[in-house]
Amino acid sequence: MGKFTEDDLKKELESKEYEYGFYTDIESDTFPVGLNEDIVRAISMKKEEPQWMTDWRLESFRAWQEMEEPNWANVTYKKPDFQNISYYSAPSKKAKYDSIDEVDPELLETFNKLGISLEEQKKLAGVAVDIVMDSVSVATTFKDTLAEKGIIFCSISEAIREHPELVKKYIGTVVPQKDNFYAALNSAVFSDGSFCYIPKGVRCPMELSTYFRINQAGTGQFERTLVIADEGSYVSYLEGCTAPSRDENQLHAAVVELIALDNAEIKYSTVQNWYPGDKEGKGGVFNFVTKRGICEKNAKISWTQVETGSAVTWKYPSCILKGDNSIGEFYSIAVTNNYQQADTGTKMIHLGKNTRSTIISKGISAGKSQNSYRGLVKISPRADNARNFSQCDSLLMGNKCGAHTFPYIEAKNKSAQIEHEATTSKIGEDQIFYCNQRGIDTEKAIALIVNGFSKEVLNKLPMEFAVEAQKLLEISLEGSVG
Amino acid sequence: MSLKDKLLSSFIAFEDYLEDDSPIHDIRNKAIKSFEDKGFPTRKEEAWKYTSLNSLLKEDYNLYSKQEHTLEFKDVRKYFLHEVDTYKVVFVDGVYSSFLSETTHDKLDVCLLSAALGKEKYKPVIEAYFNKIAKEESLTSLNTAFAKEGAYIFVPNHVEADKPIEVINFSTGSEAASFLQPRNLIIVGENAHVQIIERHQSLSNNAVLTNSVTEIFAEKRAHVDYYKIQNDQIKASLIDTTYLKQEQDSVCKVHTFSFGGKLIRNNLNFYQAGQHCDSVLKGVTILEGKQHVDHNTLVHHISPNCESHQDYKGIFDDSSTGVFNGKVLVEKEAQKIDAFQQNNNILISDKSTINAKPQLEIFADDVKCSHGCTIGQLDEEAMFYLRSRGIGVKEARALLMYAFANNVLESVKIPELKKRINKLIAQKIGVRLGFDL
Numbered sequence: 006m007g008k009f010t011e012d013d014l015k016k017e018l019e020s021k022e023y024e025y026g027f028y029t030d031i032e033s034d035t036f037p038v039g040l041n042e043d044i045v046r047a048i049s050m051k052k053e054e055p056q057w058m059t060d061w062r063l064e065s066f067r068a069w070q071e072m073e074e075p076n077w078a079n080v081t082y083k084k085p086d087f088q089n090i091s092y093y094s095a096p097s098k099k100a101k102y103d104s105i106d107e108v109d110p111e112l113l114e115t116f117n118k119l120g121i122s123l124e125e126q127k128k129l130a131g132v133a134v135d136i137v138m139d140s141v142s143v144a145t146t147f148k149d150t151l152a153e154k155g156i157i158f159c160s161i162s163e164a165i166r167e168h169p170e171l172v173k174k175y176i177g178t179v180v181p182q183k184d185n186f187y188a189a190l191n192s193a194v195f196s197d198g199s200f201c202y203i204p205k206g207v208r209c210p211m212e213l214s215t216y217f218r219i220n221q222a223g224t225g226q227f228e229r230t231l232v233i234a235d236e237g238s239y240v241s242y243l244e245g246c247t248a249p250s251r252d253e254n255q256l257h258a259a260v261v262e263l264i265a266l267d268n269a270e271i272k273y274s275t276v277q278n279w280y281p282g283d284k285e286g287k288g289g290v291f292n293f294v295t296k297r298g299i300c301e302k303n304a305k306i307s308w309t310q311v312e313t314g315s316a317v318t319w320k321y322p323s324c325i326l327k328g329d330n331s332i333g334e335f336y337s338i339a340v341t342n343n344y345q346q347a348d349t350g351t352k353m354i355h356l357g358k359n360t361r362s363t364i365i366s367k368g369i370s371a372g373k374s375q376n377s378y379r380g381l382v383k384i385s386p387r388a389d390n391a392r393n394f395s396q397c398d399s400l401l402m403g404n405k406c407g408a409h410t411f412p413y414i415e416a417k418n419k420s421a422q423i424e425h426e427a428t429t430s431k432i433g434e435d436q437i438f439y440c441n442q443r444g445i446d447t448e449k450a451i452a453l454i455v456n457g458f459s460k461e462v463l464n465k466l467p468m469e470f471a472v473e474a475q476k477l478l479e480i481s482l483e484g485s486v487g
Numbered sequence: 488m489s490l491k492d493k494l495l496s497s498f499i500a501f502e503d504y505l506e507d508d509s510p511i512h513d514i515r516n517k518a519i520k521s522f523e524d525k526g527f528p529t530r531k532e533e534a535w536k537y538t539s540l541n542s543l544l545k546e547d548y549n550l551y552s553k554q555e556h557t558l559e560f561k562d563v564r565k566y567f568l569h570e571v572d573t574y575k576v577v578f579v580d581g582v583y584s585s586f587l588s589e590t591t592h593d594k595l596d597v598c599l600l601s602a603a604l605g606k607e608k609y610k611p612v613i614e615a616y617f618n619k620i621a622k623e624e625s626l627t628s629l630n631t632a633f634a635k636e637g638a639y640i641f642v643p644n645h646v647e648a649d650k651p652i653e654v655i656n657f658s659t660g661s662e663a664a665s666f667l668q669p670r671n672l673i674i675v676g677e678n679a680h681v682q683i684i685e686r687h688q689s690l691s692n693n694a695v696l697t698n699s700v701t702e703i704f705a706e707k708r709a710h711v712d713y714y715k716i717q718n719d720q721i722k723a724s725l726i727d728t729t730y731l732k733q734e735q736d737s738v739c740k741v742h743t744f745s746f747g748g749k750l751i752r753n754n755l756n757f758y759q760a761g762q763h764c765d766s767v768l769k770g771v772t773i774l775e776g777k778q779h780v781d782h783n784t785l786v787h788h789i790s791p792n793c794e795s796h797q798d799y800k801g802i803f804d805d806s807s808t809g810v811f812n813g814k815v816l817v818e819k820e821a822q823k824i825d826a827f828q829q830n831n832n833i834l835i836s837d838k839s840t841i842n843a844k845p846q847l848e849i850f851a852d853d854v855k856c857s858h859g860c861t862i863g864q865l866d867e868e869a870m871f872y873l874r875s876r877g878i879g880v881k882e883a884r885a886l887l888m889y890a891f892a893n894n895v896l897e898s899v900k901i902p903e904l905k906k907r908i909n910k911l912i913a914q915k916i917g918v919r920l921g922f923d924l
Contacts, residue, residue, distance in 0.1 A: 077533070384862075386837065401852035404819040414843040416862045419834035423862035425845065431852040 020129075036093040042066060045193050048093050052162045055169060065182040065192030072186045078348040079377040079409055082317045085256045085291060092227070107211040108305055150210070157202040161229050164200035171202055175233055179262040179297045179325070187258040187319075188295040191227045195260070198229035203238035203269070212242035214466050220360040228259040234304075235268035239273040243470055255280075255290045257315075263298030263306055267328065270305040271298065274466055276474050279314035286344025286373070289316025296320065302328035302357070309465045311474040312339040312347060321379065323352035326360035326388075333362040336462040340478060341374030341406070350380035350411075355421075367459050369478075371383045371402040377409040384421040391418060397427040400458055452479050490544045490666075491526055495519070497550050498632055510610055511634065514618050518631035525625035537810040537842040538752055538781040543724050546694050548666035555582055556659045558690075563587070565687050570903040573684075574652040576638040580659055581667045583636060585774035587655075595681075596641040597652055600672055603639040612641065617758070620702055620730040620758060627728050630668045630700040637670040637701075640683065644676035644706070651682040651901055653776055656699070660691025671701040675709040682712040682901060689723035701729045705737040707761065712900055714742050718747040718911055720820060721776065728754040735761030735790075741772040741900060744908055745780045746915050750780045759786070759793045759821075766795040769895040771908075773888075773915045774807035774839075781810035788821040797828040800892050810844045815858070819850040828858035833865060833891065865891075885918040 036044060036083035045066045049059040074084060102394055151158050157168060165172050182192040234240050244261075257279065265271045273296075282289025298306040308322040324333030335351040353362035360380065370376035378397045399408035410427045432454050440450035455478055456463070463471050488496075498519050500513075513885045527544055528535040542629040556579050567575065574597045583599050590598045604617075618634075621627050638654040656669050660733040689695045705711050717725060725748055733739055745751050755881050770782050786795040801809045815826045832841045845858045865887045873883035892912065899905040 053546075399847075399849065401849065401854075404822070404851050406852075407848065407850045409849065410845075410847045410858075412843075412845060412860070412861060414862065415840070416832075416834060417838075417840045419837050419839065419864060420861055421834065422864070423860070425843075425858075425860040427845070427847055427858050429847060429849045429854060429856040430856075451735075 026212045036091050036295045037093045039088045040066075040090070040092055040194065048194055048196065051093060052165070053341075054162070054165055057169075057173065058165055061177070062193050065189050068183045069186065069189035069193055072183075072189055074186050077409070078319050079375065079379070080317050080319065080346040080348050082291065082346070087190070088161065090256060098267075106281055107201050107245075124278070134219060149317070153208065154207050155204040156207060156209055159200055161195070161198040161200045161231060164231070166193070168202070171233065172200070175262070175264055177262075179264060179299045180260050180295050185295060187293040188260050191229060191258050191260040191295070193338055194482070195227045195229035198231070198259070200230075201232045201240065201242065203234045203240045205235045207235075207239040208238065209240040212241045212243050224466040226257050226259070228257075228261075230261040231264075232258070232262070232273070233264045234266060234271050235300070236266045237268040239270045241467060242274070243467060244273070247483065256293070257290050257292045257293070261294070261296040261322075263296075265298060265300045265304035265306050265331075267302040268304060269301070270307075272307045273298070273309070273322070275310040275312075276470055276477065277309075277310065277312045277314050277318075280316075281314050281343065281345050282316040284343045284372075286316070289345070290314065292318045292320060293314060294320040297323035297325065298323070298329055298333075298410055300333060301332035303330045304328055305332040305334070307334040307336070308351065309336045309462065309464070310311065310338070310349075311462070311466070311470075312337070312349060313477045315347070316345060318345075318347040318349055320349045321351055324352070324362065325354045325356065325363065327356045329357040330359045331357055334467045335362075335364045335366070337366045338369070338459045338462045338474070338478070339367070339376055339378075340369045341371070341376045343372040343374060345372075345374040348377040348379055350378045352381040353383070353393060355382075355384045355391040355393070358389045360386070360388055361392045362394075364393070364397075365461050366395075366397045367462055368397070368399040368408055368426060369402070369458070370399070370406040372426070373405045377393055377411060378427075379413070381413040382423060382425070384416040384418045384423070386417045387419050389420050390420045393421075393423045393425075395423075395425040398458070399429040400455070401429065402432050427469055481483045490546075490548060491549075493550070494629065494633075495523055501633060505635070510613055511604060511617060515632050515634065516727065517758045518519045518618075518623075521623050521628040522625055522632060522642065523807070525628070528625055530841045534783060534812065537812070538779065540750075542727075543696055543750060545663040546696070548664045548694075548696060549662035550666050553895070556580060556661060556811040557586060558657060558659070560587060563657065563688075563690070565765065566655060566657075566686060566908065568651070568684060568901070568903055570906075571901070572650050573651060574648075576652070576654045577635065577657065578655070578669060579657045580661070580665065581636055581656075581669065584657075587728070595643060595646050595648055596639065598639050600637040600639045600670055603633055603672070612674065616702065616704055617672060618702070620704070620732045620886050621700060621728075622730070622756070624728075624754075626726055627700050628696055630670055630698050630728070633668045634670040634700075637672070639671070640673040640681070642681045642709075644680040644770045645678045647680040648682065651684060651904075652876075654683065654685045656687045656697065657687045658687075658691075658695045658697075660689060660693035660695065662693065664696075665698045666692040667699075669697070669699045671699070673701065673703040673711075675703070675705050675711050677706045677710045679706070680710040680766075682714075684716065684901075684904065685907065686716045687719055687723070687725055687727075689720040692720060692722055695720075695723040697723070697725045697727075699725065699727045701727075703729065703731040704737070705731065707734045707737050708736045709734070713742070714899070714901075714904060714912075715741065715743045715753070716908070717743065717745040717751050721746065721749055723748050723777075724750040724752075726752045728756075728844075729798075730756045731766075732758045732760055733764040733766065736763045737761070738765045738767075740767035740769070740898070742895065743782070744911070745770065745772040745774070745782075746911055747776065748780075750779045750781075752783065754783045754786045757795065758793070759788050759790055760763065762789070762790045762792045764793040766793075766814040767861045767898070768795070768797040768799075769898060770799040771810055771892045771895045771912070772799070772801040772803075773912065774802070774809060775804040775915075776807060777805070778807045779810075780808075782812065783810075785815045785911070786815050786826065788817045788824045788826065791820065791824070793821065795827070797830075798895055799830045800895055801830075801832040801841065802835065802836040802888055803832065804843060806836070808840045808842070811845065811860075813844075813858070814846040815856060816849050817849045817854055817856060822851050822853045824851065824854040824856065826856040830858075830860045831891070832862045833888070834862065881918055884917045885913070888916055892907070
């Protein structure tokens with residue numbers, strides 16, 4: 006057998022099409038393209054929302070009209086035409102299912118192709134899955150188990166109907182309607198998303214997870230997630246995404262709000278694998294997400310993300326450390342290949358005393374991609390003894406890609422202790438040689454090294470996610486070393 | 488009338504006053520246009536996010552000194568490095584002072600930019616170098632438009648400058664507020680060595696705003712050692728922009744010591760055009776009161792096999808603000824780069840602020856680039872150790888601060904200058920240590 010050369014690897018990588026690229030034909034109930042107040046009202050009506058929600062959406066819409074699209078990020082793309090997007094699409098057979106047998110078999114087939122077997126997950130992983138497909142929740146499992154503990158885990162539209170007092174109290178408190186262009190857009194037109202409430206002192210017995218998919222051509226997906234952990238509670242929340250192959254750019258502008266009350270802990274993990282476009286850089290998803298959490302006293306929020314997909318990513322999961330002794334964590338792996346662009350990082354806003362934050366960011370760029378870390382660590386004058394540690398490592402493969410770091414550090418308190426370090430490197434020839442020498446082929450060696458490079462972050466993922474993430478890393482990168 | 492309008496209208500008079508055949512006539516006109524388009528930078532620009540010029544621009548500056556002032560050497564002696572023999576290029580309110588200066592045309596040229604601009608002999612040099620690396624940024628353009636006076640240093644190939652060169656800009660404060668724009672051009676030939684000390688000094692309590700631009704060209708194997716001492720009066724502000732282009736095997740070091748002044752903005756730009764270059768950027772900043780110092784550095788790695796080292800230390804007391812915005816840019820051709828950047832800060836007071844933005848932009852894969860940035864306090868245990876040995880709080884603190892800044896001080900190559908800076912630091916911290924460090 007001939008030697009598997011770098012060229013072979015490159016060829017294989019280039020010819021590797023998006024594995025999850027397929028399209029399921031389900032009759033959709035899709036709105037006409039364009040956005041105006043009537044569309045916003047219609048979305049609200051469709052979701053059978055109360056008047057206050059409609060007003061809230063309209064308020065956001067009016068604010069959005071006044072705003073301009075941000076262009077400070079280190080990414081270039083053709084700005085989406087917001088009047089050329091359909092803002093609502095739902096699978097038409099939208100009856101509520103009690104059991105999985107009632108779910109549209111075609112839909113189930115889609116999930117099977119993605120490797121998400123509901124039954125299997127129910128049995129093996131003990132994960133309650135609330136599947137969001139094109140914006141409407143179609144299947145919910147383990148609801149009863151959760152209900153026993155008083156945990157509410159449902160779609161946000163259901164929450165608006167069933168638990169308006171909770172939604173009304175917390176929605177928009179972490180990410181205000183006018184926060185930024187995409188958050189305002191999302192607040193106006195969000196179609197669905199997940200809602201989670203953990204009552205006082207309850208430790209959620211299982212990992213809560215939602216899978217998102219974009220499925221309808223030309224529809225933007227505007228998810229809204231609201232997670233509330235009441236005093237002393239704990240929840241681990243997983244979010245994973247895969248999207249079908251499509252040539253037209255799709256817009257994804259989600260908002261995630263986390264609220265950790267006194268002594269609560271939220272762990273939020275994401276594996277993002279939206280369609281990144283083909284090797285020419287054509288198509289792919291635009292991922293403009295606003296994720297933010299607020300920590301009250303002694304609370305902790307931990308963000309873990311593995312970003313391998315999307316043509317353009319613009320995402321900064323942040324923590325507002327409002328309460329004393331609160332903790333914020335951010336662990337991220339961002340992989341870009343071909344023409345992908347990622348501008349991602351975090352913000353740690355220290356307001357309370359003795360607050361601590363940790364940032365570990367690993368960026369891997371290959372092909373002709375651009376990968377940026379952009380982060381802010383801010384210590385307010387009242388945040389005595391605040392502590393931050395940041396580490397941003399970048400790995401470059403080939404000289405056609407770029408790695409950038411834009412850390413902002415603002416300290417206004419003398420007792421603050423901040424450390425920031427960043428490194429950029431490549432996979433050393435000696436490292437590969439060492440592996441080759443021991444009978445590990447180059448491709449495996451790279452996987453091994455990348456895995457080692459990302460280990461600090463992978464370790465933070467829940468078990469089943471870690472496996473998926475590792476697989477994704479391999480798919481995205483194998484053989485791309487030069 | 489805003490300062491911008493004032494400058495624009497005075498430019499016409501300025502052009503009329505100069506002879507028309509000035510070799511840089513076109514450059515000036517282009518530059519004023521660029522400044523007119525851009526205006527003064529505002530905080531909306533990313534590079535000026537943490538520094539606002541608003542308070543400075545409100546002053547009613549006098550653009551030209553009405554009368555010439557002479558200074559007695561004994562009055563300003565302390566601002567010179569008088570322990571050693573040096574070449575001196577001295578300006579008083581922007582006007583060359585032949586009395587205080589000590590220039591040369593023997594072996595190397597240490598003289599005035601106005602002379603170089605005026606004489607036919609220098610024409611090829613001016614054409615080859617003047618305004619070649621200065622970027623079209625608003626403040627640089629403003630300086631270029633009014634470029635008239637400053638130091639001109641030309642060290643020919645294989646010449647080692649026999650003594651350090653001091654470039655000092657005094658402002659006498661005879662006007663309520665003055666605006667100065669010195670422009671320096673420094674060319675260091677192949678294999679040549681030079682040490683330069685630059686200082687801006689105000690002699691009164693009147694407001695001064697200096698917008699200084701320096702272009703430095705280091706040819707193959709050249710060695711340039713540049714020291715900037717910024718210990719000005721509390722109402723003096725400085726915007727200092729330096730562009731430095733390095734050819735193959737050259738070694739350039741710029742040390743910036745910022746202790747005084749109201750607002751200081753240092754733009755330090757290194758371009759490595761040849762292979763095996765070494766760039767060193769170091770700085771110590773010690774601030775108090777309401778002082779504001781902004782270090783904005785750029786190291787642009789264009790060629791492979793180069794190195795760069797940055798090390799900036801800052802100590803901030805009272806309501807002072809420190810900004811560090813360091814950028815390392817590695818082009819895709821620039822393989823095998825070793826770039827290192829470090830920024831350490833100590834906040835002494837609750838009201839002091841530090842904003843840091845250490846940035847890496849890397850397009851080449853086979854590089855070693857890293858940066859570190861810390862904000863912290865003096866080590867309590869170290870303090871305890873010193874105090875338990877009978878050293879007073881103030882002295883112990885001073886000692887630790889010295890140690891903190893020592894990395895940068897160590898690489899100062901002129902012993903007398905090092906001593907001088909040590910003294911300045913001691914003054915700044917308010918102690919007398921019975922030993923030299």
